Amino acid sequence: MGDHGRFKGCIGVSQSLIQWFRYASPQSFYPLAGRMIPWFWAAAAVFGVAGLWISFFVAPTDAQQGEGYRIIFVHVPASWMSMFIYLVMAFWAALGLALNTRVSGMMAQALAPTGALMAALSLWTGAFWGKPMWGAWWVWDARLTSELILFFLYLGFMALQAAIDDPRRADKAGAILALVGVVNIPIIYFSVKWWNTLHQGSTINLTKAPSMAQTMLWGMLLMALAFWMYSIAVALTRVRAIILERERHTEWVKHALE
Amino acid sequence: MHWNSVGEFFAMGGYALYVWGSFGACVLLMVVEPLLAKRRLNEVRQSLRRERLADELDHQSGTS
Amino acid sequence: MKALLATVRRDILLALRRKSEVLTAVFFFVIVTSLFPLGIGPEPVLLKKIAPGILWVAALLSTLLGLPRLFAADHLDGTLEQMALSPSPLGLLVAGKIVAHWLLCGLPLVLLAPVLGLQFDLDASALGILTLALLLGTPLLSLIGAIGAALTLGVRGGGVLLALLVLPLYIPALIFGAGAVEAHIAGLDVGGHLSLLAAMLALAAFFAPWATTAALRVALE
Amino acid sequence: MKALLATVRRDILLALRRKSEVLTAVFFFVIVTSLFPLGIGPEPVLLKKIAPGILWVAALLSTLLGLPRLFAADHLDGTLEQMALSPSPLGLLVAGKIVAHWLLCGLPLVLLAPVLGLQFDLDASALGILTLALLLGTPLLSLIGAIGAALTLGVRGGGVLLALLVLPLYIPALIFGAGAVEAHIAGLDVGGHLSLLAAMLALAAFFAPWATTAALRVALE
Amino acid sequence: MLTVSGLACSRGERRLFANVGFALGSGEWLHVQGANGAGKTSLMRLLVGLSPADAGEIRWRGEPTPSVDFRREMIYLGHHAAVKEDLTPLENLRLSAALDGVALDERTALAALIRLGLRGREDLPVRVLSAGQKRRVLLARLLTRPAILWVLDEAFNALDVGAVKLLGDLIAEHLAAGGMAVLTSHQPLPVPGGKALVL
Amino acid sequence: MLTVSGLACSRGERRLFANVGFALGSGEWLHVQGANGAGKTSLMRLLVGLSPADAGEIRWRGEPTPSVDFRREMIYLGHHAAVKEDLTPLENLRLSAALDGVALDERTALAALIRLGLRGREDLPVRVLSAGQKRRVLLARLLTRPAILWVLDEAFNALDVGAVKLLGDLIAEHLAAGGMAVLTSHQPLPVPGGKALVL
């Protein structure tokens, strides 16, 4: 019987969450985002400076790769963010489909370009790493390929949305695509396990002790945090623009400009 | 601190092209993207202001 | 269920009425596979090596080629509207269309692949694996393709946008499908590849009709 | 002549209005070229060997993919009827449409091919020959494709029948185009290949608009 | 049985209509009127559930609409021909019945086509038929698919004088048998009675 | 100026009409009448040269027809909308003028659209317009493309009352200025005079 009560409580919580999402109107979100942006920029700057400091001045030279390995400090954060942003985008998309909230579609649309940028950076820095390490800019390795697919998924998402004028329809179509594309994320993540490839295996592992120098690990984590904060800040800026574009004919927008 | 000179720092142990190519691309894109986002926001605001001005003008000429 | 069968029957009847349609999808498959030897030159060892890849890519492209027409005709002439308003659930009708698509575009490829593989000098057991992999893979292609076709329905940029959306999603099928045959030729176990294909197929069979139906409703709005 | 330019302008405007269209034709090219390494496996020596063939086949297929839309839209909404009745000669308008098609679907491939070739590890001079061959070859593809598109206009089985008609005619372009690059890599002279391509182009530029116009008139009857 | 209240619809930034409400009982019909672009087609699409309304509700026998019952008891014929150009009129009719899960034997289908004046055209592909004949093939569905509510968007378009009269009779019969109809048309309709809704 | 004699047309094994003949001079118009499927559209397509006749001849200013002069001086608007759904009405109008080799400045084009009641829709893609508005975009070509002979197949379809009257006026003006017209319609036409041809 006690379980029953807890179950009810759960329902209550999830219902109020649903209510919250439903009423998370663009109108209230717009100023909120405006107030949060500077904080995220500040956090991005702090983490970024600290991370760069460690990457260049604290982390030691690698025994095998010399100084070339320092690319890791941008490559890994960019790769992580490219996958993570996709998951967040898909989350918002699913929410939009399920609850028909207006903000979710805008969030998904705002995240896509940043995600695409991260995927592009992952590819670019990976290529610049691959040339000295493997002797080729590009190989048709499973992880590289699935990351390329991720990049194409982002582009596809943006192209699909650009091709549909009605924003409501664009949101829904984009959401379905985003959800379908989620299958790619585990493929990228586990590709190093499933195929024996050229690409590095996981160095960070929850169950095993990290196989990497402590300082390197710290540098990577700080840079990842910086990338994370950066992504939030840019996405929020973009979502504000999207809110205004889509809601330009409502009353509140006319007053929100002061 | 294991760099003996600025030159050594920029040489990156012979990996300058690759290291700076990567970091440079990151910095470049991560500067350009926020600027683009900001410009998009400013453009909407600008056009909204223009619209409101036009509305006001309409209103004035309508009542006078 | 009766509505599903009715849709399958209807789509097959329509395809047969346009006689050439079924045959030409197959011809496309044949022609693409035979273009490569032309482009690459006639070295038997080389050709044998690339055969599974080429056959799979050709299967993928010829499926892709027919996809834009999957819903477009029904959309243009208003039949899709009527389907959405029909008392039979739209999901069922959509499933019927996907089944018909596979019967018309997928199955012939499966049946033809061994013959074409023979041209590339593959041996009997490799041909068996190839056929099995295609048998699991082509329905997957139809299912994923249907989602893409529904998403790009009536959208500017149509067919090519469809390719952009769908091809990345086809890549896993391609890797495991061609991989199975290559693994077999290399003397490795193919069970893993095939069961992954089967798992993807099960997943897609479960979700694709749903996603397609949702996308169609959006397109009709 | 003014009408020709107007057609080119109109088709480009239409394509740009559908933003994604131009970009996605190119993406298709990129994706197809990257599918093969996936299907075939990542052996650099093997890949380098088949690179010219793959790039050419990809160019051919991505041209083919856009062909059904060359006249179909204009036909469906009645614009083609209006063109046939226009005081400007239909041949000129058709030539304009072919030029626009090449600018939108052919030229980007030519520009992109060197970049993709780089991925397959081709060296600079081979890339030069590849680009030159594509520069001669892609207009040829557009010209021949236009005839096919006109012949299959409004015909049952459309797109796939088109592929069936056009691909065989593309084969000479494929053989000499890919052959030029392969000859160069093998250290042979490429002049013969390229001048044959140029001759075919001249021939097609002369006859294709005429044949296309005739086929369109038949389709409109 | 059909009650609509507070319906609103906007396209782009343009509000087409707001607060549209009406009720239809058995034997009644509604004539939706308005200039080109007034929003008649948009209203019909909301009614049948093809696109979502900005506000308002539509109830059928008291239930909110996109219900299976509603879909079974309603038939919507729009601007589109909704016939397969490659099939014959007879095949078109039978296949669309099969999709709707309705049994339709050849005799009934043929009788419907003949009633609509397509005698001698049953076996031609629809592609070669004239504009008016294509519409008639579509209209034959009114006879073969039992429905209570008929929603017809400009059904009188492209029909000749005889066919206009015939369709008018069909609608009148349907109403007399207790059916309902929502119609649009720019011409005066040959059906007596009817409420008007001007957009 | 337009003389037609002994025209015959068959579709499949069906003879639609034979021995059709008429002559149109400046200021005259012809109303082609007939039930659905009688062959009106087929006749129009023969007239303008889109399909060949089985027998008979068509002369324009005494010359046999598909001549460049004829194409320049004739305009045909058929069942099809013949407008690009992705372009705006204004772009549609200007581009089709450019294809015809006719100069058309923005002002004239805009004036034509406004005359046809498309004010405020000049910048929307045609795709979102209503059925009647699409027809109006097509009809605007009558104002921007100078022609002597107007061949209009069911041009009054899908138009509302105001637009029907407007098109009637346009035709009357055109005739008064010495033009000619061949029209089909199942409704009575709001144009005075006119010869009738019943198929």
Ligand code: HEM
């Ligand atoms: C274009 C080429 C490349 C791409 C697309 C790429 C992609 C990725 C992705 C998606 C991840 C994150 C996945 C995860 O954390 O499990 C990652 C991580 C990583 N990559 Fe790459 N990579 C490329 C080239 C390289 C090269 C050349 C190297 C080094 C020789 C490299 C070394 C690493 C390392 C060490 C990690 C961290 C793995 C971990 O800590 O889990 N990558 N890469």
Ligand SMILES: Nc1ncnc2c1ncn2[C@@H]1O[C@H](COP(=O)(O)OP(=O)(O)OP(=O)(O)O)[C@@H](O)[C@H]1O
């Ligand atoms: N994105 C948009 N922006 C502005 N207006 C739009 C948009 N989309 C559609 N419209 C307008 O909405 C209206 C849709 O009208 P609808 O098709 O319902 O008209 P209708 O009453 O059926 O007309 P008709 O008699 O011509 O068939 C048109 O006036 C059209 O111009």
Ligand SMILES: Nc1ncnc2c1ncn2[C@@H]1O[C@H](COP(=O)(O)OP(=O)(O)OP(=O)(O)O)[C@@H](O)[C@H]1O
């Ligand atoms: N292959 C064929 N075999 C038999 N009859 C055919 C064939 N092709 C066309 N027809 C008939 O030819 C006629 C073509 O008519 P057309 O389109 O000219 O009619 P219309 O007078 O314009 O009619 P509407 O008023 O409906 O537009 C139709 O009756 C059609 O059934």
Ligand SMILES: [Mg+2]
């Ligand atoms: Mg309408």
Ligand SMILES: [Mg+2]
């Ligand atoms: Mg007609």
